[in-house]
Amino acid sequence: MAVKNRNEAERMASSSGGTFIALAKEIISQSGVVFGAVFDENWEVKHTYAETLEGIKHMMGSKYLQSRIENNYQETEKFLKEGRKVLFTGTPCQIAGLHKFLRKEYPNLLSVDILCHGVPSPGVWRKYLAEISHKVIRSENCKNLKTSCTYQPIINDIEFRNKELKGWNQYSFVIKGKSSITDDNNTILYSETHNMNTYMKGFLADIYLRPCCYNCKCKNGVSHSDLTIADFWGVGRLMVDFDDDKGTGLVLINTKKGKKFFDYLNMESRSSNLADVKIMNKGFNEHILEHPKRNVFFECLGRGDNMKDTVEKILYIPIYKIFWTKIKNKIKRIVSINR
Numbered sequence: 001m002a003v004k005n006r007n008e009a010e011r012m013a014s015s016s017g018g019t020f021i022a023l024a025k026e027i028i029s030q031s032g033v034v035f036g037a038v039f040d041e042n043w044e045v046k047h048t049y050a051e052t053l054e055g056i057k058h059m060m061g062s063k064y065l066q067s068r069i070e071n072n073y074q075e076t077e078k079f080l081k082e083g084r085k086v087l088f089t090g091t092p093c094q095i096a097g098l099h100k101f102l103r104k105e106y107p108n109l110l111s112v113d114i115l116c117h118g119v120p121s122p123g124v125w126r127k128y129l130a131e132i133s134h135k136v137i138r139s140e141n142c143k144n145l146k147t148s149c150t151y152q153p154i155i156n157d158i159e160f161r162n163k164e165l166k167g168w169n170q171y172s173f174v175i176k177g178k179s180s181i182t183d184d185n186n187t188i189l190y191s192e193t194h195n196m197n198t199y200m201k202g203f204l205a206d207i208y209l210r211p212c213c214y215n216c217k218c219k220n221g222v223s224h225s226d227l228t229i230a231d232f233w234g235v236g237r238l239m240v241d242f243d244d245d246k247g248t249g250l251v252l253i254n255t256k257k258g259k260k261f262f263d264y265l266n267m268e269s270r271s272s273n274l275a276d277v278k279i280m281n282k283g284f285n286e287h288i289l290e291h292p293k294r295n296v297f298f299e300c301l302g303r304g305d306n307m308k309d310t311v312e313k314i315l316y317i318p319i320y321k322i323f324w325t326k327i328k329n330k331i332k333r334i335v336s337i338n339r
């Protein structure tokens with residue numbers, strides 16, 4: 001099912017079609033509890049719960065690193081036993097873990113997994129964030145023509161999937177915070193499209209996913225989620241008139257409970273052929289291949305090399321190979337779509 005949240009502001013603030021926020025608002029309106037991933041005070045990611053509209057806003061947007069699950073399974077069980085409605089969202093392995101922990105079906109639980117091709121190591125993110133913060137400090141000091149580092153960045157937001165700057169297809173990595181010049185807390189301090197950003201390039205090339213992600217055991221319904229939410233990559237080719245480059249989501253309905261809940265949401269939706277969608281979306285691959293130079297990457301990082309140079313070195317491909325791979329991929333896509 002291809003879906004779009006009818007509230008454009010909410011969709012723009014989401015990574016794809018804004019399905020998460022529609023589900024979460026419904027649960028909150030029924031006095032329920034929503035579990036999801038948020039940034040902590042160090043800009044690392046952890047799971048937590050929210051009971052208010054303000055609280056669920058922080059869960060919006062994909063955060064491309066592993067989220068710490070902490071004691072959220074115990075908290076979920078407590079709310080379920082109290083009879084509260086609970087929406088638990090996370091990666092397929094987190095949802096599979098939740099079901100294993102609970103050991104029984106709860107009619108008041110809606111579990112939703114995101115389609116996931118793997119989570120990067122938090123240690124790599126930490127290293128990247130430190131490097132990028134230095135870059136921001138240097139550039140803000142240059143703008144002020146200061147020679148010493150006096151500006152300290154106050155980061156207010158990090159978006160892995162900003163659509164405002166270049167749209168959904170060309171999504172950007174953005175850091176917002178306090179500018180040294182204007183004092184505005186929401187200034188864009190750093191931005192790059194995903195195909196130019198070091199961290200996103202390494203993530204999308206699967207260089208530094210957690211080792212277990214290369215042999216994920218939780219895909220294809222194993223997580224027992226009621227719904228799966230994802231990006232509807234390829235909507236521009238498969239449903240041209242539905243695509244507005246502001247984000248189209250994909251929803252897979254896995255259970256009767258999931259269907260009942262989804263039907264209740266008033267999302268703009270269109271049926272789709274799953275086989276076509278799978279071709280365009282890496283997240284469906286059961287086995288994401290470990291990058292052949294993953295070990296080299298961690299060796300370089302271990303001896304203190306910087307992320308940018310290391311990722312560039314590992315991803316370097318001679319021009320003729322890029323050209324040849326593009327042609328091969330195009331032919332593969334045309335053949336599979338016309339099959």
Ligand SMILES: Cc1cc2nc3c(=O)[nH]c(=O)nc-3n(C[C@H](O)[C@H](O)[C@H](O)COP(=O)(O)OP(=O)(O)OC[C@H]3O[C@@H](n4cnc5c(N)ncnc54)[C@H](O)[C@@H]3O)c2cc1C
Pocket residue numbers: 013014015016017018019020021035036037038045059060061062063064065066067089090091114115116117118119120229230231232233249250281282283284
């Ligand atoms: C690591 C990762 C890999 C992904 N890989 C793919 C993929 O290959 N193909 C694809 O179609 N989609 C993938 N997604 C999902 C996609 O990016 C969107 O999250 C999804 O389409 C939902 O978008 P939305 O617009 O409905 O809601 P959004 O508001 O964008 O999503 C918010 C939801 O994502 C959850 N979330 C955010 N970060 C994390 C995290 N680190 N760990 C657990 N949950 C998190 C929140 O709890 C919330 O439920 C991935 C997401 C993550 C975090």
